[in-house]
Amino acid sequence: MPQIEVNGKNYETDEEGYLINLAEWNMDVAKYIATTENLTMTDNHWEVINFLREYYDEYQIAPAVRVLTKAIGKKFGAEKGNSQYLYELFPYGPGKQACKVAGLPKPTGCI
Amino acid sequence: MLHIINKSPLSNGSLDSCLRVTESGEILLIEDAVYAAAKGSFLEGKMHEVMGKVKIHVLMPDLEARGLADRLIAGITPVDYGGFVDLVAASKNCQSWL
């Protein structure tokens, strides 16, 4: 199984780089995964990541992009509640890419 | 509406549940539910009662497989798989009470 090394500690990931043990997530791991995705983390990125983690904590699922977009708009204002904004932050998709950084399960892409 | 039941009503509650909410319509007994269509079980009286409000069909290949083809309760309509298809086609919708 692939591993990533962050601050001298090894973390198991799946072949696509999603964290295996979700409980091991921390901000340094998130930053590391972000670099592998060519993302430069800003406050706006963290806002989405933290929101995703809170959502997962509460509902035990990662929200569908449509649902995430709506919820982000409700919480942080309409200018952020649109998919263009989220795709600018996470060009490979707020579902796949943001979930990976947030240490959430890989969306099974069921559509 | 067509209700499809596939479990033996002698040991499972899905036929009862179906009858609890269903006032009319059609019921098709398939797989282990076909035991309800055979004469002589403790359910026979109840089946006669039920036949007053809903129409009951039974998938004969399943009843034959279980050695009870000669005990079909009068008034229950035997169908083959083609008849099963016809029943689904003729109903607005169907629900499998799994």
Add this chain to the structure above:
Amino acid sequence: MKFGIVVNEGPYQHQSSDSAYLFCKAAIEKGHEVWRVFFYHDGVNNATRLTEPPQDDRNIVNRWSKLAEEHGVDLVVCVAAALRRGIRDENLAPGFRISGLGQLVESGIQTDRLVVFGD
């Protein structure tokens, strides 16, 4: 008429796969179209080409493959359910394809009747 079928149980363990197959066959014989069979839950196990039943038993997996080949029936295996149970492209029998749950919803939208077979 256009039919959609859902199979929720694996082959051999439960009769539902047989019932679903015989229903499909009868529907096609009557001139109906079986638009898609969607395999969900343990039903995804209908799709493994590694199945090897004894020669005097029906070959459920081959039977589905043949139905797809002869009548163009779309056999879809749910990806999430398949990943859970070790069904992958590598061990997929001919005629089956792995796709998303949306294909099940689409079956409900596109067909005239959706019939569920399961436990």
Add this chain to the structure above:
Amino acid sequence: MSEIKKFMFVNRKAPYGTIYALESLEVVLITAAFDQDVSLAFLDDGVYQLKKGQQTKGIDTKNFSPTFRALDGYDIEKLYVEKESLALRGLSEADLLVDVTVLDRKEMGKLMGQQDVVLSF
């Protein structure tokens, strides 16, 4: 999409003992993306899926009951519970973790009859 159909998910199985309840919920979440008229019906042991206070640590299984509370955000707002099923299990609406509409058995049957697609797992 040409037309909107009435989809009903009929949940009659308890959680954890089998996977049906969890995988059924997964279909519901996907269906939300298709803009259909979706409702969920809970009958028989299916009402146990909505019981408050599920704690699954001890069986090393994911507790998916909080996901029912996310349905609202997915615009799935029609959750129906059959009154008799609740009563037979000594439960009341107050025991459930989401807001539902309680229907008696006849109303439930009528609602099922009005659907275009009924999915049960």
